[in-house]
Amino acid sequence: MSDDTPDGAAERARLKAHFEHHAEFEFIIPGAFLGLRYEESPVIAYDGTSPPPDHPNNYTPNAIPGSRAPHAWLDDDALFDRLGPDYTLLRFGGGQDDLGPGVTVLDIDDPAVHDLYGADYVLVRPDQHVAWRGNEIGDGAALADTVWGRRAL
8 A cells, every 4th residue: 555556556545535535424514513403492482493304414504493593694794793792683674673782683684694594583692593583573571581591481
């Protein structure tokens, strides 16, 4: 294998291909890193949507409550770069609803990002997971109490 011969070069190429293929499945595991989700947390307001299959090598971006908020570009910035230091309410299409002081409101006017997130309002936690999503905020105080752990919806 270490011989400087055509057979040695062929064996090194075979081993390189083998280990690159193996490394892809051992170290490049987006489903394990990006697909992490909370499934039964009392501080997540679930909406009944079933998450995609959990597979270490496959990641399906989604904004189902409990899931990691999916990446999106907003002009030249990553959406994550525009999130506030605590909770951030993504507000698609404007509106006057918010969740009060301490929650950053990020207005997004991009139909593709709206489709990716699947609701008019999405509350993202400081750990970049979706705490809640919906088309109306409704009782904002009750929602805030749930996601801050003061009481369940």
